[in-house]
Amino acid sequence: MNDILPKDQIWWDLVGQAGRRVAELHNFSFIETPLLESAALFEAGIGVNTDIVEKEMFSFRTKGGDTVALRPEGTAPVMRSYFQHQLGYFSSPLKVFYSGPMFRYERPQAGRERQFHQWGVEIIGDGDPVYDAAVILVCLDFFNEVKLKDIQLKINTLGCRVCRPTYRQKLKDYYRLRKSKLCKDCQRRYDKNAFRLLDCKxxxxxxxxxxxxxxxxxxxxxxxxxxxxxLEIIEDNNVVYEPDSYLVRGLDYYNRTVFQFHHPSSPQELGGGGRYDYLAELLGGRMIPGVGVALGLERIIDAVRGRNANIQPKLGMKIFWVAVGDQAQKSSLKLMGQLRRAGVIVGENLGRKSLRAQLKAVNRAKVKVALIFGQKEVFEGTIIIRDMETGGQETVFLKNLIEEVRKRLR
Ligand SMILES: [Zn+2]
Ligand SMILES: [Zn+2]
Structure with a gap:
């Protein structure tokens, strides 16, 4: 599990804000479910024979004797919430999005952290393919918003209860003769979940x-x-896609549409989703159609940081406060407070006493303006404003400080 360090926050902000903005433009409402759920929710929803439930769930018994799990994905919790709060009553279909950490006990490797973050949307309560398309389109707008080009969309269908059994039988017939050559995992999957044979690497x-x-x-x-x-709808929207007859995705609850997004810089898919018309029923409710997607934020950030994206996130701080002498230091916090209340982000290195050390910090911070407050200025009620780009400086009265700073930041 990784720390997200201060130096990386600009990327998380950029991608996080883009996800929120795009989801809201498409009229999705934010939903937040707990990190911890009953393990049974995922066993029923995702399926006991999937890799996620079989091998990758962080589940444990609580002191009270309940078996709980850190959520490995976001769809089953949203569906639980849908029933618990009768969300379908308020809007049909329900359109929600989420963003947050998920947990899978995998062998840690690049692009597969044990705690990772997903942004996802769900449309619950309507089986019309227009909503499958809507989910794909909101993702493409997200990629566009973070300026990720060359996104590749793979798409397939998994059929339904009527047609899937026939196909499953054909698949098993095909593999039965070749079973001894399959890998160990696939030999096991053959009986329990034959579709997964198509998914093996x-x-x-x-x-x-x-x-x-x-x-x-x-x-x-x-x-x-x-x-x-x-396919007609997404073609109408000029979406380029690639049919992939072997795309199945690793969760039991998908039926009909499944899709995945890839980017040339990323060895794994950026995310994917599909239709899950039977999930509600698997969780013990009536049948309610749904379709959704989840995108991996770590992978998107890696791709955005890569060469292909021409984004240079801006630093918020444009002002640095320099104080020399005990008296100046003492009144600094109060004056900086005035600037901050006026909406100006102010940096400082007040623990350093010498002017030289503080000016070094100014240079490191790459700010537009430095404010220099010394003994003489305290006495006169003034402050020096230095333009760090031109090197020019000017002394102004403290009572005009906010106005003078604003003028220079414009
Ligand atoms: Zn069918
Ligand atoms: Zn295999």
Whole structure:
């Protein structure tokens, strides 16, 4: 699990603010669920035979005897909240977004931290493909907002209860003859979750996948229409996509649409999502259609920081306060307070007594303006304003300080 250090906050702010702005423009409301949920929620929702629940959940027993888990993903908690607070009553479909830490007990490696952050949106209560498209479009606006170009969208459908069993059988028939050549994980998956065989990254399994049947050949009429309409809508919106018949995603609750976003600079996908019309039922409710997405913020930030994005986040601080002498130092906090209440971010290094040391700090801070407050200025009720770009300086009365500073920051 990583610390997010002060030097990196500009990137988190940039991406975090972009996510919020874009979600709000698309009329999603913010929802925040607890980091800790009953483990059963994820077992029922994500599926006990998925990697997430089988191997990657941080779950433990509380002193009270409940089995809880740090949330590995955001959709099941949102659906829990949907039922608990009858959110469908207030808006149908419900459109919400979230942003925050998720936890998975994986072997730590670049791009797969055990605590990672996701931004996601959910549209719950409507099965129309226009909403699948809406979820894809809000993501593309997000990528656009953080100036990430060359985003690649892979898309597939997983069918429904009517057509999926036939395809699953065909898939099993295909793999049965080749079972001995599959990796250990896949041999296990064969019985429990055959779709995951398509998801395996082992070389032998990848090779075998090439000849596997694809679901498009087995879709029922409804699923076929749904997928066709979705593709028509995104084409209408000039979205470039790549059909990927083997894209399945690692969660049980998806049906019909699944999709993933990739960026050339990132070895893993930036995120993905899909339709989850059966999730509500798996959690013990009635059937409520839904569609959503989750994007990995660490991966997006890595991509944004990379060469392809021409973003130079601005520093907030433009003013640095320098005080020389005990008396000047003593009255500094009060005067700086006036500036801060006027909305000016003020830096300082007041613990250093010498002018030289403080000026060094001014240079490091790369500010536009330095205010220099010494013994003489205290006595006269003035302060020196130095323009750090031109080197010119001017003495002004303290009573005009805010006005004079504002004039120079304009
Ligand atoms: Zn179907
Ligand atoms: Zn495998």
């Amino acid at each position: 082992e070389e032998e399994c990848l090779k075998m996948r090439g000849g596997a049947p694809i679901i498009l050949d087995y879709l029922c009429q409804n699923c076929n229409n749904h997928f066709k309409s979705l």
